Amino acid sequence: MSIARALGNAMSGLTATARGTETVAANLANAATPGYARREMAVSAQTAGGNAGGVRIDGVTRAVNASVLSESRLAEAARAEASTRLAFAKQIEDRIGIAGSTGGLGAALGDFRTALSSAASRPDDEIRLTQAVDKAQILANRLNAASDQVQAARSAADQAIAADVARLNKSLAEIAHLNRRIAVLEADGSDPSSLLDQRQGIIGEISKIVPVQEVTRPAGAVALFTAGGAVLLDGTTPTELSFTAAGQVTAAQTAGSGLALLTQNGAELTQSQMQLYAGGSLAANFAVRDELAPAVQALLDDLAFELHERLADPAVDGTLAATSTGLFTDDGARASLSGKTGLAGRIGINDAVVENAGGAAWRLRSGLNAATEGAVGDSTLLVAISAALDRSTLIPGTSFSGKASLTDRFGTVESLVSTARVNAQSDAAIRNSQADTISSRLAADGVDSDAEMQRLLRYEQAYAANARVIQAIQTMMDQILGI
Structure with missing residues (x-):
């Protein structure tokens, strides 16, 4: 040599x-x-x-490792979806409460029943009558607050959808731009590794919003599709998604009726087409807004309606007519089955027993529509109100099945809410474990x-x-x- x-x-x-x-x-x-x-x-x-x-x-x-990377992205989408659902379930459980907890709906009903029993033992005591009215007001306020929490969660989910769509559009535009730059570098024989890393990181962020599948294209470019098959990017121009946030969501608003769905390239998707974007935080926020929260609202409305109906019965209070408002009202009026939606947010106390509204607490003893005060020692109505709350019955028009007392109804709702939280927590733990395991495999490479x-x-x-x-x-x- x-x-x-x-x-x-x-x-x-x-x-x-x-x-x-x-x-x-x-x-x-x-x-x-x-x-x-x-x-x-x-x-x-x-x-x-x-x-x-x-x-x-x-x-x-x-x-x-392309296969492990793909699994990781799908796992991160599932993690984000489970996390969003769990956050909602915790918010609702904290507001409604669990059986035996203070500050929940069941505790407020228990306090009201206790105050009624105390007033019935001394019907002549105005302080005890006033305390019973106050406890009834607190019960109504708790229902109002729970309903407000549900609608606040829906409004937050609506805003989160708008934020997810904005981030998705921005990220897809960045991916399209990186595809073009990578193609130029590869044509020049330069090393595009840093741009490939950047693109991989952006796709990872997209996968938390909606699960994506990556397909390699010529010249170092990639195409992106959702796990359901919707095209996000295939070529130089990404799919344009849009969403119009409603702002403050009310109980009467539903998907397609006051609340928007996704719009893809100028065309609004149908409910069935929304399945193309299933998984990830985007789908979870739609589920909270359109499914999970309305289901909780329906339960609260059923509780409020049953509470209203039990105490608006002329058989309980002889001074009431069939169309009279009872102790609990729908924003001052008698509640109706057709207007039950959102009742939990509107339910209140009849002004007839509220001194600040021109009423008098003695009407809780003598009758809501009584013109004059009856015998101060008469506890018949107070006992009848307590019995109406404790009576095992089935109020038509609610989703409850079988006869039960109002306490049992409240307990049923608390149990359903608690079970939903436990299930969401279990699902989140599984999704987190799967994502962590796959992340460890990815880190090993x-x-x-x-x-x-x-x-x-x-x-x-x-x-x-x-x-x-x-x-x-x-x-x-x-x-x-x-x-």
Whole structure:
């Protein structure tokens, strides 16, 4: 081998070790960077005239396990969906309360029943009558607050949908832009690895909103589809999604009637087409707004309606007519089955027993429509009201089945809400575990600092060997020139 060829081989080796050291440094520096893929330098022996000619750098590749990456994105979408559902379930349980807790609906009903019993034992005591009215007001307020919480959750979900759509459109535009830049770099023979990392990170964020599938296209581009098959990006122009937020959502508003669905490329999707975007935080927010929250509202409205009906019965209070308002009213009027939606948010106390509204607490003893105060020692009506609450019956028009007391009805709703939270928590735990497991598998294919240090030692040894060759050539040249 000639001195010139030996020098060329050593120089190519030094170049390769320098490039390899750069990849190791980049891997170690970005080990915790989201979307970063481990770099590996590909080398091969180059030949010159059929003889060995040193080392050729074939390029730097990104080590990515495509199948595990795809599983990770789907798992992250499921995690985001379960997390959103769990957050709603916790909010509702905290507001409605669980059996035996203070501050919940059941506790408010229990306090009202206790106050009625106390007033019935001393019907002449105005303070006890006033306390019973106050407890009735607190019960109505608790129902109002629970209904307000449900509608606040729907409004928040509506706003979250708008935010998800805005982030989705922005991210898809960025992916389309990166596709074009990557194509240019690959055409120039440059390394687009950093842009590929950036694109992978953005796709990871998209997958939390809606589960995505990535398909490789020519020139380094990718196409994105939802797990349900909707096209998000396939070409240079991404799908344009839009959504009009309603602002403050009311109980009467439903999807398609006051509340918008997704619009794709100018056309509003139908309920069945919305399944194309199932999974992820976007679908979870739609579920909260259009399914989960309305179901809770319906239960609250049933409770409010049954409470109203039990105490608006002329058989309980003889001063009432069939169309009279009872102790509990629908914003001052008698509640009707056709207007039951949202009743929990409107239910209140009849002004006839509220002193600040011109009423008198003694009407709780003598009758809501009584013109004059009756005998102060008469506890008949107070006992009848307590009995009406405790009576095992079935009020037509509600979703409850079988006969039960009002306390049992409240307990049923608290149990349903608590069970929904437990189920949501269990599902979230499963989704989190699955996502963490897949993330660990993905991390195993990522940067291993121990392996990178071993590679660095090999590069150091290769560098030293090539440097010794060059040093030996220099010594030989010095000796030749010294002859």
